[in-house]
Amino acid sequence: MELTETITRSDIMRKITVGLFSGADGVVAEPQTWHFPYFGEELGAAVMKQIGETDTVLFGRKTYEGFAESWPAREEAKGDDYLMAKALGDKRKIVVSHSPLEFTWRNSEQVQGDLIEYVKELKAEEGGTIGLSGSVSVVRQLMRAGLLDELHLYIHPVAVGNGLRLWEDDLDEPLKLKLISCDVFKTGTLHVVYGPAD
Known part of the structure; x- marks a missing residue:
């Protein structure tokens, strides 16, 4: 008799990945003011790969508003970044x-209810990888809950000095991670990918 293996939904949970630009001192706030000198071809390809492999993107409100302000217009302009703009759309x-939102960018919706429970259900749905862009407070919550699968840090050779860091004084105990990969770009930027420790 031929044996078949039943695959349950828990065996095929969707993966969540996040990408963050970071200074060498751990600052992740306002990267648009300090990271562009290090944005070369390698970094662009890595970022496009991380976001491009997703079919769903999770945003905090501020990050979403920044994207929604620029990317629909870029798609409409049909310039050099049209394909990326259309893909995001x-x-x-x-x-x-926490506040009710109204959306003009297509395929947009709002988390309903508790974030952690919502993301657990989202991971259990059928679909591809879920990307998370920016949104440090959301990243922290998902990492604490063990729901984040890959943390892509693009660490630039610059000390920013002031600003929000990925982790402040808000961990009760060390959060253990495992190194998945590490690449060095020509600009001196490190692309470090962490996952939850086994």
């Missing part, structure tokens, strides 16, 4: 906010 976009 076509993806399912889910926004974390």
Whole structure:
């Protein structure tokens, strides 16, 4: 008799990945003011790969508003970044906010209810990888809950000095991670990928 293996939904949970630009001192706030000198071809390809492999993107409200302000216009302009702009528009976009939101960018919706429970259900749905862009407070919550599968840090050779860091004084105990990969770009930027420790 031929044996078949039943695959349960828990065996095929969707993966969540996040990408963050960071200074060498751990600052992740306002990267648009300090990271562009290090944005070369290698970094662009890595970022596009991390976001491009997703079919759903999870945003905090501020990050979403920044994207929604620029990317639909870029798609409409049909310039050099049209394909990326269209791809972002076509993806399912889910926004974390405590206030009710109205959306004009297509395929956008808001998290309903508790974030952690919502993301657990989202991971259990059928679909591809879920990307998370920026949104440090959301990253922290998902990492604490063990729901984040890959943390992509693009660490630039610059000390920013002031600003929000990925982790402040808000951990009760060390959060153990495992190194998945580490690449060095020509600009001196490190692309470090962490996952939860086994």
